[in-house]
Structures are given as C-alpha cells and as structure tokens.
Amino acid sequence: MQRKSAWKLRGILWATDVVTMLQRLSLLRNAELKDILQRCGWPVSGTKAVMAKEIQIQLHRSRLMTYRRSSPGALEPAENQLDEHRILSLDMGIKNMAVCLLKVSRQELLSREPAAPEIISWRRFSFFDHHDPKNGCEGENVQDMDFASASLAPLATALARHLITTHDPTIIAIEKQRYRTMGSAAVQEWTIRVNKLEAMLHAALRVLQEEGVWVQGAIHSICPQRTTGYWLGRYGLDDGIRKGAVTKPLKVKLVRSWLEKGHNVVYRKNNSLAADAASLFCKVSGQTKTKTGEKLDDLADCLLQGLAIIHWEIDRLKLLKDYE
Secondary structure: OOOOOOOOHHHOOOOOOOOOHHHHHOOOOHHHHHHHHHHOOOOOOOOHHHHHHHHHHHOOOOOOOOEEEEEOOEEEEOOOOOOEEEEEEEEOOOOOEEEEEEEEEHHHHHOOOOOOOEEEEEEEEOHHHHOOHHHOOOOOOHHHOOOOHHHHHHHHHHHHHHHHHHHOOOEEEEEOOOOOOOOOOOOOHHHHHHHHHHHHHHHHHHHHHHOOOOOOEEEEEEOHHHHHHHHHHHOOOOOOOOOHHHHHHHHHHHHHHHHHHOOOOEOOOOOHHHHHHHHHHOOOOOOOEOOOOOEOHHHHHHHHHHHHHHHHHHHHHHHHHHHO
C-alpha cells in the first residue's frame, strides 16, 4: 500500500501571482518539503530555506532532457526534444553488472493514468564480456588483469560503444558508486576498481556525445541510496535500516510483485531480451538468488533505478503544472 503523501503544495498554489514560488514553499513544514524533494528525486538536506530553494531551482530541470553536439567538444540542449524516451539504467560492478532498457512516451508522462514503461532489454553480464585481445589487454586470462588504467580503458570504451550501438538510448543512468563502506576509514580495493571504471565509462560516453556518435542523449549519475529510499518509502517498506542485507530482499520482492501483477512496468512475453530476466523473479520468493545462482538484486536495482527516473519526472511535471 502506497504511503500517503504530505504533498500539500497543491492546496497553496492557488495564491495570486504576486506571491513567489519561494514564498509559497515557505508555508510548508520541513517534513512536507522533504516529501516533495524525495518524490522528485532531489537532494534532501539542509534547512527549510535551503530545501525550498532547491525545489525552486530543480523545478524546471528535466532529467529526460537530451543534448546534441553544438561544436567540437561542446554540447547544448537539443532544439527538438524527443517524444519517446529510451532510458538505459546500468547497475555497476565488475563481474556482476546489470542493464535495463525502458521505453516510455512523453504522452505517458503527462497522462492522468499511471505510467507503465515497457522493458525492452534486461540482463546481467560481466564487464569482462567486452574484452578484446586486440584492444591491448594482454594475458591469457583477462580475469587476472591488474586493473590498471591501461587495462581498464579499452574495456570501458568497448562497453560504452556497445551500450550506444545496441540500445540506442536517449538517457543513460549510471549507478553512483560509494567511496567507503559503512563509514569505514579504509577504502576497499574493489571499491577503487569500480569507481575507476565508473569514471572511465562517463568519460567514454561523453566523448561519444561530443564526437556526434551518440547523436542525442544525456548521462546521469544516480545515488543508489536515493533510489532505495524512494521506492521503499513509497510502499511503506522503509524502517530506517538501509543495510544491503535488509533492503536487497525487499527490492527483489517488490519487483517480483510488480511483474506478477502487471503493475508499474510491462514487457512482451515474446521478447526474450526482457522475458528471460523477468522469469527469474517468478522462481523465487524473498530470495536474492535463484536456485541456479543468478543474482536478482542487480537486476532489481537497475530496473528500479530506471523506473525512479521516470516517476521523478512525472512528479516534477505535476508540481510544475500546479505552479503554473
């Protein structure tokens, strides 16, 4: 059951044009401002004045806005925005990566009916799948690579090109990696490796944009804690504990219930690129792995991340409409 929102801004926006947006927001309580920020996927922090200013700034910024090459090394917002959004959500990792491609139209975002984006592609894979001996990674076994920049760069470039040419996305959402684990002073070596890969992937995609290979699109770095808090809070599952051991089964269970009931997201049964991954969730109950060892939390995370961007945009548009 979805949580009742404290979204009281609608009842305030009937005020005269003389009253500014900031003044209207100042009439709300802290909890109500936080609710607006969380529902739109914006940073939730600071004083009441800071939160109100953040809403005012972010209100006119769409995550689904695309950019085109304007000159060598430069991008600018595309003059004609697309009527159909193809959102590619990437769950980061080295051996365990996951990608989900969602399609949603602009009409669905503006409709009064609940949006149900279509899953076009959804799968897990290893970063090493994009290894090509001709690209400079030496050694008989790429799994034993030293993770130096020179070794990772060819694979990151190959992956970036693969994502663009295979999925033709308009938006790419990349899971933002943490720097430390549970506030520890130490930084794990594996964390450094994934952070390095994340940075290379952003750089490679940016180059493809500037060179005009990826004609129209945008890249976003998404904080996983923000996505988790949004979905678990929306469905009343957030008890304040954000440890992976607690949240991962909850997210898998949530995605499984959607697929079984046909809520929030749809896929075509004859599309094996989506149906194969969806079928894995029907084989488990509250587990993060299938009996054959497939990890479901990575698949769940990339789907939830892509859907969050869509829902954040829907709520932003509703807020913008009320403001106008």
